Amino acid sequence: MTRGTPEPLTASETTAPPSQTGPATAGPTPAASSDLDPAFLRMAAVLLLALLMALLDETIVNVGLTTLGGQFDSPLATVQWVTAGYLLAVAAATPFAGWAVDRFGGRTMWLTAVLLFVLGSALSGSAWSIQSLIAFRVLQGIGGGMIVPVVQSVLATTAGPSRVAKAMALISLPLTLGPILGPVLGGVLVDTVSWRWMFLINLPIGLVAVLLALRTLPADRYAGRPDKRLDVLGLLLLSPGFAALVYGLTTAAHSGDAASPRVIVSFAGGALLLAGYAVHALRTRVEPLIDLRMFTARGFTMAVVTMFFVGAVANSLLLLTPLYYQQSRGFGALHAGLLLIPSGILGAAGAITSGKTADRVTARLTSTIGMLVTAAGALAFSQIGSGTNTAWLSVALALTGYGIGLTAPGTMAFMYRAVGEARAPRATSALFIVNQIGGALGIAVIAIVLQTRLDGTDGHPAAAYGGSYWVIIAFSVVAALAALLLPGSFRAEAPPQQAGTDESAVPESTPV
Template sequence: MTTPPPDKASDQAGFDRHLWRLALVVVLGAIMTVLDTTIVNVALPTLGTDFDASLSTIQWVATGYTLALSMAIPLTGWSVQRFGARTMWLTSLVLFIGGSLLCGVAWSVPSLIAFRVLQGIGGGMLMPVGQTMLARAAGPGRMGRVMSIVSVPAMLAPALGPLLGGVIVDHLSWRWLFYVNVPFCAAALLAAVLMLPRDTDRDRASRLDVLGMMLLSPGLAALVYGLSEAGNGASLTGARFLTSVIAGGVLVLAFGAHALRKGSGALIDLRLLRTRAFTTATGGFFLYGGAVFGLMILIPLFARIVRGDSALESGWLLAPMGVGAMVTMLIGGRLTDRYGARWIGSGGVAIVLAGALALTTIDASGGRSLLMGAMLVVGLGHGLIAPALMAAAYQGLPPASVPAATAGSNVLIRIGSSFGTAAAAVVLQIAIRSEIPGASGNLNDAAANHGPRTPALLTDAFTETFWWTAAVLLVALVPVLIIPRRKREPDTKTESGAPTPANA
């Protein structure tokens, strides 16, 4: 896609009309795809009842979508290069809308799962394609601000997904969980047709790395599935967990060896790891994402199991995180553009760490104010971290590497979030067995065998897990602190008219 290069004045002063339009299109299209990762979770018991299916079967409605997202992301770089960003944006959006409509009319569990996979394929490519378009159009001087806009959908998902899902399930048919996507995405489709410039820089000679796709996409799916199983309480010595994680790990490692041999023709160019800014930013986001996604499953679990809150009440506990992030996100983008990502990102991690440490002080009789206050602090830090690290990942990269960098960073963040969710669940299970001798580690079983000290013992298990999360956040500070400083942009431009990128 050809976009007007930002001149020096607009690059420093703010967004021009073209960039605002592009940002509007991306946010409209991406917001529902991200919400759909969490909106269905609260409806799984209802779906199980309506379809007379077991929880182990119906959970594939959520897992199938997540796996499809993971498998589609690696295709983003090649597809944008071959067909153009506008074409892939419209295609992905149509797939997502079609999948949503089909999910709404699903007549059985297999049909619903199949349509969720179709929905996930479209949704998996939308966010990276939108991120690529914005990164290309922004220029290095506005990267922090534009990445703060990209972060909005990702931040709203954990905060609003369970709330919106709870309201729909309580007052409407579960089918509206999917129909609600249609008007938002139809508006995004219309906006994209009217506002996005035509693709003029397609590389029709670009060939798909078929072997790389056959290694990486199923490898990621297997890893995410195995980690999800651990997060849902599966045994770490069980066949499903071990088979999935080992098979996924072998496939991903095989892709790594293949990609290093193939170079720029690989599905994801691993030579990007030689760029210090890309490696430190994505490495920091991998660790940070794991810690924060762990927090986001621990808080609702604590509310449901220890406090006895309803699904909707437990969902409200995450809302302050979204509020806090919205407060600091645009500020974080501006500060990143002015001062660079290193200190803004590390400051954000430190603030999130303070929120996690506050959670280690909870007790079984504590009120909701501490939980919500801690999540507000976490959100304030997240609003600084997300735009800083996302912008830093592009620092020092030529424009041609932007699609590959986007796909690579999104893959790492997806694995990090899945790992963090699984690790938090496993640590919590171990802590429960330590605090309550003879307990299976299953939260529902532990809560059902209710004794006078059970809430206090379960709370101790949760606080131990929060300490683990705080330790991961502390480790995440290391790569963030060694992100290189962003060099000032020279006044010269490349032959294509795009600003010359800074060196790493």
């Protein structure tokens, strides 16, 4: 792309040879077969090790907040910034990741992100005050915010259209297991070793991943792309706008009040910044961080909407279910975390199912069924009482995990096919941003609904929790409807030979 007005996404652009528009990492050459070859699997294993590490850290600290408050003699309102600061850093770094992969290459950016994350982990583990810990968690979040979109982009573009569904199934394994295993691992480390090991455990894992990557990941196809100029104004609008929305939603979740001045100011500021980005992105003479013209394709838009509500469902379940077990049933944090494991295991099984059926059925079928299965599992929780059998609830929670696992890989694969290989890095940033906002929205809505239902009651009655699951059911049904609106049939056709030639491809259009 030249430095003039951004050209429309034409079929020729999305089907150019890899040397011109291919992924930033030269991985195993995509074969006509949809099977994942050993070379690709070795590369994926190294990339996903870092992805799992980053995802664990999004939730590993949750069970240690009380311990950190006592250690540093700080109120919970301050200690919560150990988590909030990390998430805001992730939000700020994500928009940068897509451009960075285009500009510097996937291997280079993966190594950079992992090293930043490991450095932030080492500093967090040696923190001497709550303020230093929050600052180091921000550094860690910058690395973590780049790891997820970089890994998704590199694997999707390396796999190619015929194998992208199975590549997304691999990615869904850590995406499903990481947030669930985080609180369990955090509880074990805090109880048996020290709170510092919630962060220091990343050092050996990260260093092993880097050493393996130096041997396993192929070199980037190019040493740099000077033509890929950074959209600086877009970054200054998009990153703070995204972070402001996440902050507003997080604040609403903690306070239970969506009408508080801080929440309103955050929402208003975020909305203005994102509106400013929309105007800028459609007029800039530099390639925007996220090309809004991608949203004119129904396939891309419906895939993103589906993943928005998948994020809302997954994060709502991770907030509400442990709270029910702890506050209504009196279980400890570690016990409540262990009860989430069936959801993670079945989530992985759902992702594997999605990958294995990708040659026969499309995401329009698997994602619709997946979110209906999730709604069915949440429906069982809507009927809970103070003595509901935990084995039965484990089955219901496993159903929700299976449904989410069945949904995510095919939906992400559909999105990549919709935009074509050339736009995969930037599409990944857009998808991750929307998914994160969906997750923050889900947590905020559930927190407010639960607090409203608990107000004026004695203790933590199970009925208040059960009624709150109707929000998750509603999110799941909306996600199923969005998946049903994905273009195409339910039956899979032959692997596409050219990206951007079906009805889901980004149409040619002139930017405003």
